[in-house]
Amino acid sequence: MKYSKLYRVFLIVCLVSASSHLSFGQTNEQKSLEVKREKLQKEIREINRLLFAKKKEKGNVLDQMEALDKKISVRQQLIRVTNQQSNLLSRKISANIRSISKLKADLKTVKEEYAAMIQKSYENKSQQSRVLFVLSSESFFQAFKRLQYIKQYTEYRKKQGEEIVAKTDELARLNKDLNEERKVKQVLLAQNRKAKNQLFSEIQAQKELLSNIRKNEKKYTATIDKKKKEAKRIDRQIEKLIRNAIAASNKKAGKKTTSSSKFVLTPEATRVANSFSANKGKLIWPVEKGIKSQGFGVYKDAVYPGIKHQSNGVIITTNQGSNARAIFEGEVIAILAVPGGNKGIQVKHGNYISTYYNLSELYVKKGDKVTAKQSLGKIYTNRNNGQTRLKFYLYKDTSRLNPEDWVYQL
Numbered sequence: 001m002k003y004s005k006l007y008r009v010f011l012i013v014c015l016v017s018a019s020s021h022l023s024f025g026q027t028n029e030q031k032s033l034e035v036k037r038e039k040l041q042k043e044i045r046e047i048n049r050l051l052f053a054k055k056k057e058k059g060n061v062l063d064q065m066e067a068l069d070k071k072i073s074v075r076q077q078l079i080r081v082t083n084q085q086s087n088l089l090s091r092k093i094s095a096n097i098r099s100i101s102k103l104k105a106d107l108k109t110v111k112e113e114y115a116a117m118i119q120k121s122y123e124n125k126s127q128q129s130r131v132l133f134v135l136s137s138e139s140f141f142q143a144f145k146r147l148q149y150i151k152q153y154t155e156y157r158k159k160q161g162e163e164i165v166a167k168t169d170e171l172a173r174l175n176k177d178l179n180e181e182r183k184v185k186q187v188l189l190a191q192n193r194k195a196k197n198q199l200f201s202e203i204q205a206q207k208e209l210l211s212n213i214r215k216n217e218k219k220y221t222a223t224i225d226k227k228k229k230e231a232k233r234i235d236r237q238i239e240k241l242i243r244n245a246i247a248a249s250n251k252k253a254g255k256k257t258t259s260s261s262k263f264v265l266t267p268e269a270t271r272v273a274n275s276f277s278a279n280k281g282k283l284i285w286p287v288e289k290g291i292k293s294q295g296f297g298v299y300k301d302a303v304y305p306g307i308k309h310q311s312n313g314v315i316i317t318t319n320q321g322s323n324a325r326a327i328f329e330g331e332v333i334a335i336l337a338v339p340g341g342n343k344g345i346q347v348k349h350g351n352y353i354s355t356y357y358n359l360s361e362l363y364v365k366k367g368d369k370v371t372a373k374q375s376l377g378k379i380y381t382n383r384n385n386g387q388t389r390l391k392f393y394l395y396k397d398t399s400r401l402n403p404e405d406w407v408y409q410l
Contacts, residue, residue, distance in 0.1 A: 030092075033085045040078040043291060047071045065213065065303060068206045070293055075199045082192045089185045096177060213303050220303065228309070234338055234391070235312050238355050241334040241346055242398055245353075249333075262397045263351040273350020276328050283327045283407045284372060286356055286392045287379070290318035292410055293389065296402040313355070313393035314403045314410065320388045323363070323375040324356040327407065332368045332376075342380045344391075352401075355393035 047070055213220045243261070250264045265273060276283075294315035301307035328349045336344030336357060344357035347370060359377035364370060381388040394401040404410045 030085065030088055033081055033088065037078065037081045037085065040074055040081060043074050044071060044078065047074060047291060065206070065209055066293070068202060068209065072199065072202050072206065075195060075202065079192060079195050079199065082188055082195065086185055086188045086192065089181050089188070093181050093185070096181065100175065210303060224301070224307070230341065231311075234336075234341065234344075234357060237336055237338055238344075238346070238357075238393060238395075239398065241336065242353055242395055245333040245346070245348065246397065249348075263348075265351055269350045271350075272329065273352060276349040276352050279328070280406050281408065284325070285316070285407055285410065286324055286327050286354070287316055287318040287322055287390055288325065290316045290322070290390075292404075293317040296404055312400055313357075313391055316390045316392060318379060318388050318390060320381045320386070322379050322388055322390075324359060324377050324379055324390050324392075326370045326372055326374045326376055327354050328352075329371050330354070330369075332364050332366050332370060335362065335366055343377065345376045347376070351397050353395040355391075355395070357391040357393070358389055 047067065246261065246263050253264055253266060263269065292314055294311055296311055296314050298308050298310055301309060324345070326347055328347075330347040330349040332345060333348045333353070334346040336346065336355070338344070338357075342357070343359045343362055344355060345359065345362065345364065346353055346355050356376055358380050360380040361378040363375050363377050370376065379388050379390050392403055394403045394406055
């Protein structure tokens with residue numbers, strides 16, 4: 001009987017321990033979701049500040065449409081993450097309710113057993129009865145065993161008392177946690193309702209804008225065609241300059257190769273290239289602060305989803321007056337000057353090339369050595385929409401790379 005009780009106590013301790021580990025895991029998951037939620041909220045604030053810097057202006061519907069599309073996408077992510085947090089809290093609340101119910105039942109059982117033990121002990125509490133119990137032993141060994149039994153019985157009673165205190169404290173803690181979790185869930189639900197209302201308003205605004213655009217479909221498609229041609233012109237210029245730089249670098253190094261698709265690296269250039277490659281996913285942003293307003297690769301048109309666009313780099317929107325900065329140490333190998341467009345800079349990092357386009361002023365020239373975070377030029381601010389956007393590209397020799405894979409959390 002005694003051992004079965006001890007086994008039950010051991011089992012309860014194990015269950016409480018397992019519950020603690022589960023709670024710890026849920027807490028970490030909750031913290032991770034909270035970090036994501038705060039990041040998305042910050043991104044929405046930055047979108048409002050950077051992409052909606054000016055009120056609606058005539059002839060600026062395309063920028064408005066892209067900005068709304070970006071904000072709606074981030075808002076939907078925020079709602080999903082908040083729902084995940086709310087669901088996680090619901091599971092945790094249910095688990096705590098079950099734990100509280102189990103603890104109450106266990107506490108009742110332990111108290112009843114403890115009361116019965118105290119009553120039994122009271123009935124046999126006299127020192128004389130204990131002495132007689134020992135002295136009535138038939139042998140020294142039996143007397144020793146009886147003394148050990150009395151000692152173990154006393155110790156077990158003490159442990160039961162401690163278990164009652166521990167379970168009472170645990171019950172109080174769980175009740176407190178439950179109240180806090182319910183409050184947090186109510187806050188999350190309120191924030192989610194607000195986010196959904198804002199999302200509804202943004203979708204309505206997008207629909208109105210979409211309607212206006214489709215009334216002037218020819219004007220919209222003309223704007224799209226113009227942007228596509230400009231992007232292709234910039235891409236061709238970037239790739240032409242890279243090929244020219246490769247050919248010039250290989251010739252300067254005294255190499256017989258006539259290849260214009262791959263750098264022949266010196267030992268120093270190899271060191272820089274290896275260091276650059278080792279920092280994949282950890283490179284600094286090409287601006288001090290900003291948001292990615294357009295990603296790399298193929299994406300759907302905001303108005304006509306059937307139309308696909310190709311982006312060979314990323315667009316980062318930042319504060320007015322901001323500078324583009326080198327993402328890594330390197331050498332300026334070319335200055336871009338696209339007819340009818342703005343300026344750009346290409347920096348070589350071994351056989352990797354980073355390109356910074358849409359600059360109004362340049363702070364460096366061809367042949368300059370630059371260090372990470374060094375300012376390269378001032379980013380142009382569009383007077384019509386108030387947006388300051390840097391177009392950033394990354395290449396390895398003549399192969400396009402996705403900057404999002406290389407720049408930290410881009």
